[in-house]
Amino acid sequence: MPTIYLLPSTMSDTAPQQVLPAGNIDIARRLKFFIVENLRTARRFLKACDRDINIDELTFFELNRHTSPEEVAGMLNPAAEGHDIGIISEAGCPAIADPGADVVAIAQRKGYDVRPLVGPSSIILSLMASGFNGQSFAFLGYLPIDASQRTAAMHAMERRIKSESQTQIFIETPYRNNKLIAELARALPGQMMLCVASDITGSNEKIITRPLSWWAKATYNYDKTPTIFLLYR
């Protein structure tokens, strides 16, 4: 029974050993087939895992938003021939917010063994460090771009927090991070708490939880940094 390994990669500029268990690196070294979100970063990641790895011996399939469903299914052909396959995403854990989930769904349908390996997830790391309720939380991805839908989404998050005590987690394109914080501070009550977690695992990691009233007056610049946002009461 072939195994599909879900191989997290690093986030930010960290050495693999800082954010990945040694066991992952052993597994990555012996795989010959990889499905990856980005060829260049995947090769660089494998080289960082093992300087002596022979990249030319390996087979890569690139899987992104433009890949057709037929191509996606075809990427699992090595498994049909009994080979293990590794799935690597651009940063962090694969098959969460990237196209890898479709491959995994097919692998599950075909009854292959799917093994998720431990690695950095900004969703979980930021939730841990926020001080917010981890017994009920939702990850929403991006808020709507349209201004009125966006405000409606912010109020919907406020309602879920009030009625279900559910921490709300969301992201933004980095160059809009500062604008998002200002919008939240305007749209929502000042006593609500916002955790802004940036450069998670990196050398400039900063995870701070403060009331929106504090963010309304604070000076900050998150506009070039991968950041994740958490909202609670």
Added chain:
Amino acid sequence: MPTIYLLPSTMSDTAPQQVLPAGNIDIARRLKFFIVENLRTARRFLKACDRDINIDELTFFELNRHTSPEEVAGMLNPAAEGHDIGIISEAGCPAIADPGADVVAIAQRKGYDVRPLVGPSSIILSLMASGFNGQSFAFLGYLPIDASQRTAAMHAMERRIKSESQTQIFIETPYRNNKLIAELARALPGQMMLCVASDITGSNEKIITRPLSWWAKATYNYDKTPTIFLLYR
């Protein structure tokens, strides 16, 4: 500025090196103060990280549901004196579904540096391996015990999946796992997909995604195993 390290521990019977980055173990070794969910398992975990660790030199505060708020705040006193502190939960990542979140909230209010370290999270690992939508998901903790509230909760999950394409993730007390699967198969449409993920990271890890109609006819026994459930379409 003292740092509060959030130290994940192992889940199941795995060696730390399989699920924890080497960097965590280095950090755990040099800390002198720990806030832990369970004294016994925390000591055992630290010994597994470093056989030569001198447990008697270390100071432990036990934090669980019975700890009063005043005691909780007092646990951060070493930080006020400039010492780093490690928070270790019973299994997996601390401050997610355990009392550690309260300590972290206080640490954030006091402006301490809070550093979450990478480790196994059954929520993220199961989501990766499920094949379900990771761009929008909610972790709900336990479903209600009361029968009619429970059925209502199941239908509420069904609605969120339909209206928001939001994967629903929940847990159950292990001895009720089998019963839960049967209840889901009865209450919800047979074409909905259920992923049952058990013994994650352990030697009996099993993560399978199938339609509820399949679960309705399948033979299984999850009743003694830590398991997490994911529902999608």
